[in-house]
Amino acid sequence: MSDRIQGLARRALTHLQAGTTDQANDILQLPVAMYTDPQRYSREVQRVFRELPIAVALSLELPEPGSYKAMNLMDVPLLLVRGEDRVVRAFLNVCRHRGAQVCAEGGGKARVFACPYHAWVYNHHGELAGRYAADTFGDIDASQYGLVSLPCAEKSGVVFAMVSPHRTFDIDQWLGDFAQEIGTLDLSSWHLFEQRDLPGPGWKVTMDGYLEAYHHNIVHGRTVGQFTIGNLLVLDTWGPHQRLTFGRKSLPELANQPEEAWRPDVHVRLIHNCFPNLSISGILGDHCLVSQVFPGKTPDTTITRQSVLSAKKPETEAELAATRTFSAMTLQAVQDEDYVLGFSIQKAILSGANDHFLIGRNEPAVQNYHRWVAYFTRSNAGAEW
Ligand code: FES
Numbered sequence: 493m494s495d496r497i498q499g500l501a502r503r504a505l506t507h508l509q510a511g512t513t514d515q516a517n518d519i520l521q522l523p524v525a526m527y528t529d530p531q532r533y534s535r536e537v538q539r540v541f542r543e544l545p546i547a548v549a550l551s552l553e554l555p556e557p558g559s560y561k562a563m564n565l566m567d568v569p570l571l572l573v574r575g576e577d578r579v580v581r582a583f584l585n586v587c588r589h590r591g592a593q594v595c596a597e598g599g600g601k602a603r604v605f606a607c608p609y610h611a612w613v614y615n616h617h618g619e620l621a622g623r624y625a626a627d628t629f630g631d632i633d634a635s636q637y638g639l640v641s642l643p644c645a646e647k648s649g650v651v652f653a654m655v656s657p658h659r660t661f662d663i664d665q666w667l668g669d670f671a672q673e674i675g676t677l678d679l680s681s682w683h684l685f686e687q688r689d690l691p692g693p694g695w696k697v698t699m700d701g702y703l704e705a706y707h708h709n710i711v712h713g714r715t716v717g718q719f720t721i722g723n724l725l726v727l728d729t730w731g732p733h734q735r736l737t738f739g740r741k742s743l744p745e746l747a748n749q750p751e752e753a754w755r756p757d758v759h760v761r762l763i764h765n766c767f768p769n770l771s772i773s774g775i776l777g778d779h780c781l782v783s784q785v786f787p788g789k790t791p792d793t794t795i796t797r798q799s800v801l802s803a804k805k806p807e808t809e810a811e812l813a814a815t816r817t818f819s820a821m822t823l824q825a826v827q828d829e830d831y832v833l834g835f836s837i838q839k840a841i842l843s844g845a846n847d848h849f850l851i852g853r854n855e856p857a858v859q860n861y862h863r864w865v866a867y868f869t870r871s872n873a874g875a876e877w
């Protein structure tokens with residue numbers, strides 16, 4: 493691992509010393525309609541968020557057999573369950589009798605799932621395992637009335653699912669070597685300290701902010717910007733997935749140390765962006781912010797699920813205080829800084845001032861993201877996965 497981070501630190505230091513950053517070949521002009529057109533939006537959401545695997549949870553949210561999580565994502569009622577075989581399965585959380593949501597939103601451990609309406613019971617495999625007063629109801633073939641399953645796979649500490657039933661995907665093909673890259677974070681061994689859902693601006697406005705360091709000094713001077721160098725980006729890509737490396741403010745110290753003595757992980761910050769909706773940001777050594785972005789009903793809204801992780805469960809007062817401080821800082825950086833800017837863009841986006849936005853050469857990850865969205869929307873490429 494350190495070889496890999498050593499190389500990233502070397503690249504970041506070279507940029508710092510030269511006053512450069514990784515760049516795209518050209519400036520990209522993006523028609524503003526790409527952000528606003530409702531027809532385009534619904535097609536993109538269908539192709540990108542409903543027909544590709546998306547990150548729906550972290551493995552650590554489903555730690556044991558019987559652990560479950562029920563949630564509504566993009567109007568899809570979703571139930572995730574870890575079975576006795578330790579496999580995580582995804583279902584539509586909808587009773588096959590007359591459609592009540594079987595499990596209340598939230599998480600925990602359950603032996604079975606009993607529908608709150610007429611007490612039909614489903615097991616961890618989603619099978620219909622019992623019906624209240626079945627002899628009066630009449631005979632049915634129970635094997636045909638299990639919960640509807642969704643394609644689901646767990647990899648590198650993340651649970652991926654496709655929210656369209658009757659499709660399949662191959663997670664190894666989808667992630668490629670990015671799976672090992674996320675695997676180095678050892679996400680399953682972390683502790684979930686807090687989780688919250690933040691309303692945000694439109695999907696693309698929101699994602700753009702996760703994919704560049706250009707705004708950091710200007711927007712985040714009082715929060716995460718204290719620790720990172722603005723407008724310095726080292727970028728690596730694995731198909732649509734991207735790893736952004738930022739320099740921490742201490743990066744210049746490396747210039748005065750022999751490479752053998754470097755502790756490179758102290759001086760760079762990695763952000764793993766798993767297309768289309770997951771960002772894992774190691775802002776400070778023992779803490780990590782995981783963001784899942786879900787598009788809203790219209791092009792101008794999203795929900796971001798923020799999970800604040802600590803390397804281990806904070807126990808001492810000092811550990812608790814440090815984790816609370818980190819959590820408050822990330823909330824402030826995203827809600828009071830990034831999303832305030834995002835909402836400001838959103839309010840003015842239909843003003844007619846711009847017919848296109850410019851994505852700079854110093855914003856290559858933003859360019860890549862938009863190109864992959866266009867690729868998956870235009871082609872039927874999603875079907876390959
Ligand atoms: S709707 Fe679930 S048991 Fe009737």
Ligand SMILES: [Fe+2]
Pocket residue numbers: 701702707711712825830
């Ligand atoms: Fe930001």
